[in-house]
Amino acid sequence: MSTAAGAVVAEFAARIVLDPVDYLKPRLVQDEILHHHIEPGSGGHDEWGFRNPAVPESVDIVAIGDSQTYGVGTTSGDAWPAALSRRIDRSVYSLALGGYGPVQYLYLLEHRALALDPSLVIVGFYYGNDIRDAYNAAAYLDSWESLRDSAFVAVRDSLRRAHNEHRGDEPEAAVAHHRGTMTERVV
Known part of the structure; x- marks a missing residue:
């Protein structure tokens, strides 16, 4: 032992x-x-x-x-x-x-x-995740604010609002709204 x-x-x-x-x-x-x-x-x-x-x-x-x-x-x-x-x-x-x-x-x-x-x-x-990681760092870490593009931030904010507004919707309706939002904002 x-x-x-x-x-x-x-x-x-x-x-x-x-x-x-x-x-x-x-x-x-x-x-x-x-x-x-x-x-x-x-x-x-x-x-x-x-x-x-x-x-x-x-x-x-x-x-x-x-x-x-x-x-x-x-x-x-x-x-x-x-x-x-x-x-x-x-x-x-x-x-x-x-x-x-x-x-x-x-x-x-x-x-x-x-x-x-x-x-x-x-x-x-x-x-697998580095593109998402770059987005998250630029979008959410204050020290990387200089990397934010105003059009990019506008799309992100619009998608967040749309997501919050359409939480109870059928998936197809929410996707259609997101698609419309992106079409309006992206050149």
Whole structure:
């Protein structure tokens, strides 16, 4: 019994000491610009809050992306930026977190990636949600108000009003109203 307990304790300690990023829970905090980020140094993440051992002075490649690039569901060593680093024997720094999209990618490129003087930046664009993420960031985060197009905002607001006005309608009537609203507003 004591041997089994010792093995469990040793396994737990080894995981935390050897690869804390894979076994500790990072602390997610609100961010006015990025919407959210991982608290620097929490859960084995580096001093910028990303899934890397440390922030280097320079790096060969920077990978920017969302959960696909972060490697949700995998260990940090199995995420594609780490696999790429091993495969081509070049340093790769990951600037990725679930929920990020093109607006955050732009910010990370300008404020983090270029500071590492990479020879290459790879952006992991995920068609499944990155377009929606860009819309949401521009439409709802005050720090990205400059990205809003007045015609785009007018369509969004009109669709919201129409949605609220037609909640009890049959789906066909609501769709017809939305289609009419968009036709009036979009050039």
